[in-house]
Amino acid sequence: MSPVTDTVRNGVDTDKMYATLDLIKAQPELAKFQFRATNRWIDGAHNRSTIKGFYGAGAEDSTRSEEFQLDAGEPEILLGGNTGPNPVEYLLHALAACLTIAIVYVAAARKVELTSVESTLTGELDARGAFGLDDGPRNGFERIGVSFRVTGDAPEEKLREVVERARERSAVYDMVTNGVPVAVEVTTD
C-alpha cells in the first residue's frame, strides 16, 4: 500500500484536510477568502465570465495557471441564441456542485467510501416577473427541487446524515436559501 491510499478517501486527501482544519483553528485569519469573476458582454444575450484569481489563506492564489471562461446566453424563446446555459441554469449548477463537494468532503471525514453521487435540480419560474409584466410573480425561481442519489459503503441512515450535514455546511445552499447582501456600483465612462 502506498501512503496515498492510506489518506485519500473519495479523492480527498484527509491528512491534508485535517492539517488545513488545524491550521485555520490556530490562525483564523487564514479562513478569509475573496472570490471573483469578471464578465464582458459579447452580443445580445451572449456574455462571458473569466475566473482565475482569488485571495485565501493569507495570500493571492498562484496555483491556477489558466483562467476559466464561462459563456452564458439564453435560448431562442428568451431572445437569445443558445450561446451557453442561461443564468438561472448556472445557479442550479452552482448549487448542485456545492452540495456535491460538501457530500464528498463530509463523507471523507466520516470514513464513508462513496461509489456515486448524482443529482437532478429543477427550478420553476413565471417569466412575467422578470419581463416586468406582472408584479405578482417574483423574478427568480419560486422554488428549487434537489433530488440526490448517493451510494457508498455505509448504511442508508449514515448516507442520509452525510447529505444532511453537507446541506448544513454548503456555501451556495446557504446563499441561495438565505440570500446575500449585494451592492451594485455603476460607472458610465
Add this chain to the structure above:
Amino acid sequence: MSPVTDTVRNGVDTDKMYATLDLIKAQPELAKFQFRATNRWIDGAHNRSTIKGFYGAGAEDSTRSEEFQLDAGEPEILLGGNTGPNPVEYLLHALAACLTIAIVYVAAARKVELTSVESTLTGELDARGAFGLDDGPRNGFERIGVSFRVTGDAPEEKLREVVERARERSAVYDMVTNGVPVAVEVTTD
C-alpha cells in the same frame, strides 16, 4: 437597410421581444418555465453538470441540439485539483450573466445602443463557516460587490436607469438577494 437592422438592437430582436411580451400578456400560462441541471460526482471535488432540456412557452424545448457540460472543482487550498471554477465562483458568474443580459434587454427596449458592458464581482467569505469550525461566520459570502462599467449612446442618467431597472428585474439578483426555498430529497440505492 435590411429589415434586420431595423429591429435588432444590442443583438436583441426587439420585434420578437414585443411579440413575446404580447403573447405572454394574452396567454399568461406561456410564462411558466422549468429549468434543470443534472450533476454527477467524478472524483474529489471534481463534478460535472449537464444542462440541456427545459420547459417553457407551453412545451418542452427542442432548440438545443447539444447539451452544455460544466465542470466544477476547488483549488488546492480547498482540497481540490482546480478542475473548474468552484461553486461560489459559479454563483458570481450566474449573477454577472443575469444582470448583464437584463441590462442588454432593458437597453434594447429603451432604444439605447450599448457599446460595452463589463463587470467585476467579488464575494468574501470566512471558510470557518463552511468547514464547521465556528458557528459565527455563515457558510456563504458575507456580501457580494458588483461593479459595472456600461457605455452607450445615452446620457449617464439614462444608462444608470437601465442598470437600475435591470437590477429590479434580474432573476438571479432576486434569488441571491432574497433567497429561494430549496427542497432536498435523497435516495441511497
